[in-house]
Amino acid sequence: MKQTVFTAMLPIGESLVVQKNHICGTRRNGPRIAVVAGMYGDELEGQFVTFELARRLNECPGDLRGVVDIYPALNPLGLSSHEHGVPQFDIDLERTFPGNPDGSLTEVLADAVFNDILGAHACVVLHSSDARVRELTQVRIDEQDDAGLISLASLLNPQIIWARSAQSVSQPTLAYALNARGCPTVVVEMGSGAHINKNSEVWLVEGILRLLEKLHAWTGSTIALPYPRVVRGGNVAVLMASDPGLFLPSVEHGDWVRRGDVVGAIVDPLEGITRSELRAPCNGLVFSLRDYPFVQPGSLLARILEEER
């Protein structure tokens, strides 16, 4: 059932409306989970996940024994104009939580969404990678309080669980604010921004159903992937560009590399020369890989999870 979570008037005969799909199973008072997407207007993978999840739940209404609230578009103006932040203000909605009922438009919106989710038994926040870097499906959690969240995260069928101290899981994000109020929340990063990668997204939907199953709110079928790799901050080698130019990877996303293998090269399109060659500093799995080829010093090229195959 479509429900309006927030509405605000826009200047010329339109309202900004944040909606959710409130799907009630056979037990109205059963466990409730929230699935949130569309925080950034240029991250579209969550759109397919929310579609597929709603489709699966619609298909087997008798199997749901709880409540699923799906919020596909927290930033509808950004999604409609393919802008990362909230258009006009260039505001990062994901840095606005828990919001403020007496604040600006985005703060009031954040407050409304936050309070609507509060009380859920779990929340999954869906982010895509941006257009510059392709990511394996990963759940990011705060390394300070990962104990309770790793088991939740592992249900979601990610390839990686990354426990780290980073902005994506810190104040003032939705995940941080909800965890601080006792609503277990994890952040999923996946794919490459403005693309749909059906395979990995279908696995994630299966994972969300597994989460419901764990809460005794789903009696339908689920599929589990092998237990994900759990990464601590120190086990990740980060490759940054040291030269400007065009990055040409020599590996595929998700490849295993050995220490010393060539990961890619930065070339100069003007002079036709290779400016630098990047080699793997360790054995491991390439779980992030640059997609947008133009790079400057400091551009992220790859992340390698240090591990023997």
Added chain:
Amino acid sequence: MRSGIVYQMEVPHREPVRIRGFEFGDERGARACAIVGSMRGNEVQQTFICARLVALLANLEHEGMISAGKSILVIPSVNPFSMNVQQRFWPVERTDINRSFPGDERGGTTERIAAAMLRVAQTYAHGIQLCSFNQQGDFLPHVRISHQGPISERSVVLARDFGLPYVVTRVPSLFDESTLNYVWQQNGTHAFSLYSRATDRIDRGSAQTVTDAVLRFLVARDILSGMANVATVPAATTSLLREEDLVDLRTRRSAGYLITTVRVGDRVRKGQKLAQVLDAFDTHPLETLQSPVDGRVFFMRTDSLVQQHMVVLRIAPDA
């Protein structure tokens, strides 16, 4: 005056990013004050004010008015790369230099720039940053201080030397901790953020006000000497405000055309009508915004179209 490159970075298909610094006074003297302009690509006014200061300080140095044993550094633009393509944040990566401090010399692009900037800037006793807000509108020129301990207590006292009508203190949030102002203060520099009236255009009047304020401060701190008064505008009586003292007026139940009847700096009385929101299709009044206090208009939105829940005016209440 000595000019040099504070930091340089190679980029594809363009000339290297060069962050230029202009140093005045005794090259081996105490590093007395660093003045930093635009960090974002739309901060035209902030760059202009620094450029005016470069010209004025060059003349003052020529006349021997920089105090012996002291030096001043001016960096008009930390972000010429974005300014030249009129993008607010760092292109492609979409990162904000003023959210990248203290930076990392081996980190992301803007973290590298921030680290290089800080390495130079933190060697100065006083730091002045020309800042902008993300809200489109006019402000009363003022000084802001990140209130975070003993050093900022002293900074608040020093801030009166700018002679601007308001000093605003703000308790920093976690979000503020990656700004130059915050990190400067943490590292022992008295850090001041100066806000002018405009951002993406030159407003010569408020540029002059801020330029005078900086010179006044340099005189008061004995960094400039041998002159009774370098400023062209008399110092104002400074009021101290906390961020939370400012009174916001918002569009609570409407959106449409914004018609304001006051200007920034105007004195207003409690109950005075300050703005109206008109319907987009027939201009009938939807909402009237009245001042809840006696005070001065501190901020006023300049957009003609407003949404619901938008801060339209901020009033600095009378003491």
